[in-house]
Amino acid sequence: MSRVRWLWVLIAGTFLMAGPSAVSAAQFDKVIEGRQQLMKDIGQAGKGLRSATAPASVAASADELAEALAKINADTFPKGSADGSRAKPEIWEQWDEFAAKAKNAVTLAQDIAAKARAGESTAELVKSFGKNACGSCHRPFRKPKQKS
Numbered sequence: 172m173s174r175v176r177w178l179w180v181l182i183a184g185t186f187l188m189a190g191p192s193a194v195s196a197a198q199f200d201k202v203i204e205g206r207q208q209l210m211k212d213i214g215q216a217g218k219g220l221r222s223a224t225a226p227a228s229v230a231a232s233a234d235e236l237a238e239a240l241a242k243i244n245a246d247t248f249p250k251g252s253a254d255g256s257r258a259k260p261e262i263w264e265q266w267d268e269f270a271a272k273a274k275n276a277v278t279l280a281q282d283i284a285a286k287a288r289a290g291e292s293t294a295e296l297v298k299s300f301g302k303n304a305c306g307s308c309h310r311p312f313r314k315p316k317q318k319s
């Protein structure tokens with residue numbers, strides 16, 4: 172091997188040793204910021220759904236919600252990304268349960284969209300959506316708001 176190559180091996184080795192922990196902590200910061208923004212968008216879409224009256228707008232808001240809620244997954248909640256966020260460690264201890272809550276929320280939003288398109292009443296579903304879709308996951312899996 173040439174001396175230049177050895178130098179590269181040395182440099183690469185130094186980078187590897189610099190620590191995966193520092194790298195992953197920074198990665199989590201970004202992912203946490205991203206998913207908190209996702210939740211804020213979901214909150215906005217939820218408001219849109221509650222204030223919609225025409226069936227077409229109800230359906231459109233519900234579609235938007237379903238799409239956003241489908242992003243609650245292992246990409247937005249990578250294992251262990253709890254520190255500095257309101258995500259409880261239980262999320263990863265009971266991942267199937269957490270994933271089921273996310274899926275349930277998507278299904279509920281899709282139901283509302285389908286009913287609105289079919290001309291059926293959605294008022295009751297919309298009313299209970301916050302509790303059934305959002306609250307049912309927040310209660311077990313979200314820490315209370317930090318007082319700052």
Ligand code: HEC
Pocket residue numbers: 203206207208210211213214217236240243256257258259269270272273274276301304305306308309312313314
């Ligand atoms: C499958 C679980 C799950 C579902 C479903 C869910 N959330 Fe969340 N939500 C969380 C978790 C966990 C956090 C904390 C995330 C963090 O701090 O990184 C959160 C945080 C939030 C926040 C705070 C964001 C911020 O500013 O930091 C809002 C607002 C929110 N959710 C709204 C909603 C609404 C509205 C719904 C329903 C339409 C919903 N969520 C459905 C798990 C869920």
